[in-house]
Amino acid sequence: MRNQRLLLTHLHAGIALLLFWFLPPVQGSAQSAQTLGGGACSLAGIRTDVRPDPAGQPTEVSVAMFMVDLTKVDDVAQTLTGDFIVLQSWADPRLAELEGCQLPLANVWHPQLDFLNSGPMQPRRAEDADQVEIGPEGLVQHQQRYFGSLATYRSLREFPFDRHVFEISLLSTEYAEDELSLLVNDRQTGRRNLLNISDWTIDSVTATIDTYVVETTGRRLSMFEFGISAQRQVGFYIWKVMVPLALIVAMSWTVFWVSPVQFGPQIGLSATAMLALVEAVTASYLVSKERTTLALRLDAVSRWAFPAAFGLLILLVFGV
DSSP states (O other), X not given: OHHHHHHHHHHHXXXXXXXXXXXXXXXXXXXXXXXXXXXXXXXXXXXXXXXXXXXXXXXXXXXXXXXXXXXXXXXXXXXXXXXXXXXXXXXXXXXXXXXXXXXXXXXXXXXXOEESSOSOEEESSOGGGOEEEEOGGGEEEEEEEEEEEEEOOOOOTTTTSOXXXXXXXXXXXXXXXXXXXXXXXXXXXXXXXXXXXXXXXXXEEEEEEEEEEOTTTOOEEEXXXXXXXXXXXXXXXXXXXXXXXXXXXXXXHGGGGSOTTOHHHHHHHHHHHXXXXXXXXXXXXXXXXXXXXXXXXXXHHHTTHHHHHHHHHXXXXXXX
C-alpha cells in the first residue's frame, strides 16, 4: 500500500513537470512580454533616435485626424475646444521581424509630431501607456486621443455673418522637410456627425500638407493641416441684437406722429427710446467680456442708432 502511494506521488510530480515545460504561457503573460519588449519582441540593437534609412529618402509618415467632438468656439480668446484623434503610420524595416508586437512608443523611433497651435491639448493616454502596433514589413501604427483648447486666429470683420476655416496644424520640429515627409491619410480623416456645438454649423473637414518655414532659421518643415469649415448661426444675433435695436429706433420716430401740443409725451417718448438704446448697447458691450473686435462690431451696428435718437430729441426740443 505504501509503495502504491509513493508511485502515485511520483506520477503526479512527473505530470506536473511535463505540463510546466510543454504548455504555452497564458495570454496575459504573452501580452506582457510583447508590451515590455521581451522574448520575441526584443528591441536589442535598434536605435530610437535614428530614423529608418537616415541616408536615403525622407521618411514618409501617413497622418490622419478625426474630430470626435467640438464643444466651444471662443471669439474673445480666439480659441476652439475639441476632442481629436491623431493617427500616424510609417514603415521601419528594422522592426519587420516584430510583426504582431505591441511596444511602448518611447521604445521605437517616431516622428515626434506636435501641435503648432498654442494651447493646452492633453493626451488621453499617459506616456507610459502609449503604445504602437507593428504590422507586416515593419509598418508601425500609432494613435492618440487629445482634448483641450487650441488658438485659431480669425478676423471678425463680417460678424455675425462670418464664415471661417479653423486650422489645426501638426509638425515635427526635430526633422526638416528633406528628412521627414508627411502624407494625408484621407481614409481615416473625418469628423463625427453629431457635435456638441450650438452656435456654429460645421460644413466639412479637410486635410492638406503644407510647408512651414521657421522664421528665425529659414528651416523648412513638413506640416499637416486639418481644416474645419464652419458658419456662424446668425439667428440669435438677428433676434437678440438687430431686431430690438431697430424697434427702439422706430419707437423714437413715433414722436413725429404725436401732436406738437403734447410736448410732455414727446419728451417722455424720446427719453425712453434713448434709455432703451443705451441699455441695449451697454448689454452688448458687457456680454463680450472685453473690448475686442467682436464688441466693436456690435457697437458698429448700433452706432448710427444712438445719434439718430439723440438728434430727434434735439430737433424736438429746439426745432418745434
